[in-house]
Amino acid sequence: MGARNDELLERYQRSVLGVFGLPPLVLAHGSGCHVWDVDGKRYLDLVGGLAVNALGHGHPALVSAISKQAGEAIHVSNLFTSEGQIALAERLVTLAGAPEGSAVFFANSGAEAIEAAIKLSRRTGRSGIVAAEGAFHGRTTGALALTHKPAYREPFEPLIPGVTHVAYGDEEALRAAVTDATAAVVLEPVQGEAGVLSPGPAYLRLARELTTAHGALLVLDEIQTGIGRTGTWFAFQQAGVVPDAITVAKGLGGGVPIGALVAFGPEVAGLLTAGQHGSTFGGNPLAAAAGLAVLQAIEDEGLVQHAATAGRHLVDAVTALHHPLVREVRGAGLLRAIVLTEPVAAQVAASAREAGFIVNPVAPDALRLAPPLVVTTEQLDEFVAALPALLDAATAPQPTSEES
Incomplete structure (x- = not known):
């Protein structure tokens, strides 16, 4: 986290009712399937505002419609x-x-x-x-x-x-x-x-x-x-x-x-x-x-069919990794969970965020993905390519105080 992010989170703790705990990031803006935090770091958003941002961020049709309506x-x-x-x-x-x-x-x-x-x-x-x-x-x-x-x-x-x-x-x-x-x-x-x-x-x-x-x-x-x-x-x-x-x-x-x-x-x-x-x-x-x-x-844009095909693509790509920490990928369309063999979802999600990917550890052994429906298979493949290292980092032995 950068300096401005930390400063804003301190203000958040003082002023916002703490029902959500302390968020890890202060996001500034987004474009398509990417968001940027206040320190300028870019992330591939694979949560989509918890399945809300169906068109991603800044979609011109949505921006145009609400801008026009706001003026009327x-x-x-x-x-x-x-x-x-x-x-x-x-x-x-x-x-x-x-x-x-x-x-x-x-x-x-x-x-x-x-x-x-x-x-x-x-x-x-x-x-x-x-x-x-x-x-x-x-x-x-x-x-x-x-x-x-x-x-x-x-x-x-x-x-x-x-x-x-x-x-x-x-x-x-x-x-x-x-x-x-x-x-x-x-x-x-x-x-x-x-x-x-x-x-x-x-x-x-x-x-x-x-x-x-x-x-x-x-x-x-x-x-x-x-x-x-x-x-x-x-x-x-x-x-x-x-x-x-x-x-x-x-x-x-x-x-x-x-x-x-x-x-x-x-x-x-x-x-x-x-x-x-x-x-x-x-x-x-x-x-x-x-x-x-x-x-x-x-x-x-044919996004209903795209959700079906992109979802199957994601399942096939993650399954093809044959990673020992992945038990299965379940769900439908672009609502998916990567189910793990160990309860390390939170650690994987934290490592993913450091690497520029936003995923949701919805259960101790499951990562939920609900990306914008406009997500491309290339963007999904970018995440899948990074996934083995993220999984390995979550289960790697932690150094002792003497080693560190």
Whole structure:
């Protein structure tokens, strides 16, 4: 770290609430898949703002759209609407393949989209919710009740009652948990925070069968997996299921805060009526313009298919290293985890940062990669070429005090 980075981090510690701990870097700007810190060092960004920066940094289509919109109207409140908000809702319904009569509620984040989904489920007249162990749905108190990690939950209990967590991917546990008292089953098609885990399409199809049989809603959390991230517009489309609702955020705005709940069909969309939910900023003209620009650029540049092919390229390249510290590469599209045979992910990530690569040690034995969808195979190969040395450094014997 350089002098200016250190100085700014000292100021950060004095002025910013310490819920994130101390970040390692103060980033100044970005371009494409690269970012620079305040001391001028360049990094290949393979985390993409935690799957947010779908178009990378400074994409001209996004910059142009939000600059133009900022000069026209940033915010009008939901006492009114805008052409962009209407167009973005229509576009999301189409991309999701949702039936006639589907509708969208706009929020500002993934957690807020989950909160809307919880309220939607309560309108069924039931209150039971089934979620998965390992789930991460957000940190607002409603979303936190669905999130599984005890360290996140326990300091804020009691949370909303009626939430049952079942082993992710365990079909028998899911069968036992879903009853006629269940309002909704809420699942991530791929669990990003848990280490990029997938239960497989059969599990999601079973969730659809069970919820239909018991009159419950199937809500799929596509906050991290949506907007082309996994090689289809939404991950549920790979399983061949039709949910009752999905939650979307992260990549939709390309960095501009936005979230959405897409309710499938008129019966589900009609559960929430006038005055039962709201958001001051949700779907404002600036966020809508960003969302429309991101979706159009992804389509124009073929980035959904690129996510699929580039993701397979990354898997093949890392596997071909035959490095003893790599157990497997899992995930889909450009949401991947390099799974290690030893719990040294944090050390590898630190070495990677020193070498100019940003990766996320999402678990002690897993490195999460969620690069911008515009990442090139050449950039991925640059990281893969550096990876063996990074892995070796993480497991090399540390010098004793006498040796050092």
